[in-house]
Amino acid sequence: MREFSYAKAVDPEEAVRLAGTGARYLGGGTNLVDLMREEIETPTALIDVSGLAQGITETPGGGIEIGAATSNTAVAAHPRVRHDYPMLARAIVSGASGQLRNMATVGGNLLQRTRCAYFYDEAARCNKRSPVSGCDAREGFHRAHAVLGVSEQCIATHPSDMCVALVALDAQVDILGPAGARAVPLEQLHREPGDTPHLETVLAPAELITAVRLPQATVAANSTYRKVRDRASYAFALVSVAAALRVEDGTVSEVRIALGGVASRPWRAHLAERELLGAPATAESFRRAAETEFRAARPSRDNAFKVSLAPRVVADVLEGLIR
Amino acid sequence: MEHDGISTAKVTVRVNGSSQSAAIDTRTSLLELIRQHVGLTGTKRGCNQGACGACTVLIDDQRVLSCLTLAVQADGREVTTIEGIGDTTQLHRLQSAFIDHDGFQCGYCTAGQICSGVALASEAAAGVPSVVTDDLHADEVDLSLAEIRERMSGNLCRCGAHNGIIAAISEVYGS
Numbered sequence: 001m002r003e004f005s006y007a008k009a010v011d012p013e014e015a016v017r018l019a020g021t022g023a024r025y026l027g028g029g030t031n032l033v034d035l036m037r038e039e040i041e042t043p044t045a046l047i048d049v050s051g052l053a054q055g056i057t058e059t060p061g062g063g064i065e066i067g068a069a070t071s072n073t074a075v076a077a078h079p080r081v082r083h084d085y086p087m088l089a090r091a092i093v094s095g096a097s098g099q100l101r102n103m104a105t106v107g108g109n110l111l112q113r114t115r116c117a118y119f120y121d122e123a124a125r126c127n128k129r130s131p132v133s134g135c136d137a138r139e140g141f142h143r144a145h146a147v148l149g150v151s152e153q154c155i156a157t158h159p160s161d162m163c164v165a166l167v168a169l170d171a172q173v174d175i176l177g178p179a180g181a182r183a184v185p186l187e188q189l190h191r192e193p194g195d196t197p198h199l200e201t202v203l204a205p206a207e208l209i210t211a212v213r214l215p216q217a218t219v220a221a222n223s224t225y226r227k228v229r230d231r232a233s234y235a236f237a238l239v240s241v242a243a244a245l246r247v248e249d250g251t252v253s254e255v256r257i258a259l260g261g262v263a264s265r266p267w268r269a270h271l272a273e274r275e276l277l278g279a280p281a282t283a284e285s286f287r288r289a290a291e292t293e294f295r296a297a298r299p300s301r302d303n304a305f306k307v308s309l310a311p312r313v314v315a316d317v318l319e320g321l322i323r
Numbered sequence: 324m325e326h327d328g329i330s331t332a333k334v335t336v337r338v339n340g341s342s343q344s345a346a347i348d349t350r351t352s353l354l355e356l357i358r359q360h361v362g363l364t365g366t367k368r369g370c371n372q373g374a375c376g377a378c379t380v381l382i383d384d385q386r387v388l389s390c391l392t393l394a395v396q397a398d399g400r401e402v403t404t405i406e407g408i409g410d411t412t413q414l415h416r417l418q419s420a421f422i423d424h425d426g427f428q429c430g431y432c433t434a435g436q437i438c439s440g441v442a443l444a445s446e447a448a449a450g451v452p453s454v455v456t457d458d459l460h461a462d463e464v465d466l467s468l469a470e471i472r473e474r475m476s477g478n479l480c481r482c483g484a485h486n487g488i489i490a491a492i493s494e495v496y497g498s
Contacts, residue, residue: 003330006349006395026396033352033391034372046349048396073385077451082459093454097477098443099376102385103392233454233476 001036008048012176012210018047019206025049027069027108030100035113038120040129050105053210056080062216068107068174068209072096072162075106085214087223087242091165091260094227097234107209110163110173110189111201114156115236117141127153128197138300144238147297147306149264154197155300156264158190159236163266165225168242168258169214177207186212190265219244219254226317227260228309237261239310245321247281257290257314262297262306269293272314281322283315290314334398338363339407345394353397354378354389357404365405365434369479376478379435379442380404386442405434408441417441420491428482436478436488443474444496465498 006026009015015025022044026032029050035041053067056078064080075081076092092101118124118136125134137145137155145155163186171186189201203209223244229235240260246253255276257269275289290311297307335344338361345360357366357380369377371390378389381403409415417440420426427433447464455473456464464470471492472485480488 001350004349005329006332006393008395008398026393029393029396030373030388030391033393037372046393050396073446073451077446077449079450079462082450082452086459089452089459090454093452093456097376098446098474099379099386099388099439099477100373100391103387227454233473 002039002042002044004036004043005045006048007045008051010051012049012052012208015047015049015052015208016176016178016206018045019208020045021205023047023206025107025208027105028071028100028103029108030096030104031108031112038122040113040120040122049107049208059213063214066106066212066214068211069105072101072104072106072109073098075162076101083221085165085169085217085220085223087168087220087225087244088162088165088214090225091161091227091240091242094225094237094240095161106162106212109160110166110186110209110212111203112160113200115159116145116156119156128156128193128200131196131198141302142300143302144236144261145300145303146264147262147299147303148259148267148294149192150298151193151195151197151264153195154193154264156193156197157236157261158263158265160266161225161227161237161240161260163190164240164258164260165242166212166214167266167268168223168244168256169217169220172213172215173209174211174213175203175207176210177204179204181210183213186266187268192264217244217256219246219256222246222321222323223256224317224321226313228313229261239306239313241310241313241317243314243317243321245281245318247322250281252276252279252281252285255318257293257318259293259310259314262310269314271295281318283319286318287311287315332395332398334394336394336397336399337401339403347394349393349395351394352390353380353382353392353394353402356394356397357389357402363404363406367431367434369432369435374479375432375435376439377432377435379438379478381438381442384442384445386439403438405437408437415441417491417495420494421488424487424491424494425484426487426491427480427484432478432480436475436480439475439478440488440492440496443471443492446474447496466493466496467498468493471497
């Protein structure tokens, strides 16, 4: 690990002031410290923001605001989240381990880096780690890699479970930077790789995520998250689905679907949602709608199974939400 | 915490109830602070990348991985290691259960397993759900064998003593 200076910020404004060139914000450190040990991240200064904005508060519109330094565990355990946004609680506890969820913050979860093995391997070519060096995943071990939102330069998945639920819930991300405060929809926070896979978000230098806001959503009370993976626990997703559903007289009247493990960013399945509105609430129409989402899929040699697996998981999850 | 130089810092951490101060390189992990500066070697270094759980300790009663925690982040906080859970003259009841159920062979992962087991009980009592929890409305989760297995998935045992570990935790905290 390279040397770095350390400072603990007392408020977001101070954090932004302290964040000069070469600085990184430090949340729980579960990803950043590991990447620093591998010297994939080499910040010269860490600004510790793990003591800022912890907690969940009600917003005027009936939604909630989650401070960026709130631990993953605290979000999953919060009564409002468990009752009104069950897909979020279930997504969080599908990820990592108890220890990691206690450490990891919400802001850090949004900004975690891919777990592509070639990104971590200094001996491998990786356009994300070292722009224009090539991609060894394309012809390598890529069974777990992305099929949606990929490019010639990068097929890495965004690894978060939490973000999949957040994108289905229309989360807004509050940001503070040297130029002031702004908010972006979570769906627009992450970039697709294109020709610049090293640019992963729309955040400008020194911009700090301060909170995530969830609007009130009645449909979210009938929601869940399912993660398909190689072992029952403590593994990244091959396919994951966050879904919410409302059915009236056998017809879909409201639906939210987001996918993890299949895309370069948390993937809201807008095409499938559009196709399902007003459609019969049957396993067959659920699967067909999900298949439309994957018409644009660009699978690699060993991950084409996701193109057929994901629609089946979507259909099964939605069927389980009919009541 | 005071800064002595650009990449050094003085930290003060309460470890098992006793205040410990050290001047350290900012790169020092909490694991290294505990083992090398405080001199408590019960906490073990396994993978050193947050995958195995051998280094599990409690910070303010919550289980964390000490290998991925920078020591500077623990400044001013209360750390509990295996030495603070029990000792040879007075074993914690979970330690006794590990002996009764053959919850270890080589013992390398055991300190992390015990710290994790103690903490998961308080998490379940506080209503923290797991991926196998059916009822998200419950404000307290009963620890079935499936719940314990899931909640211990972050602690690996290369000897394969998992069944004994689950049985021991179930005897002490199970539903």
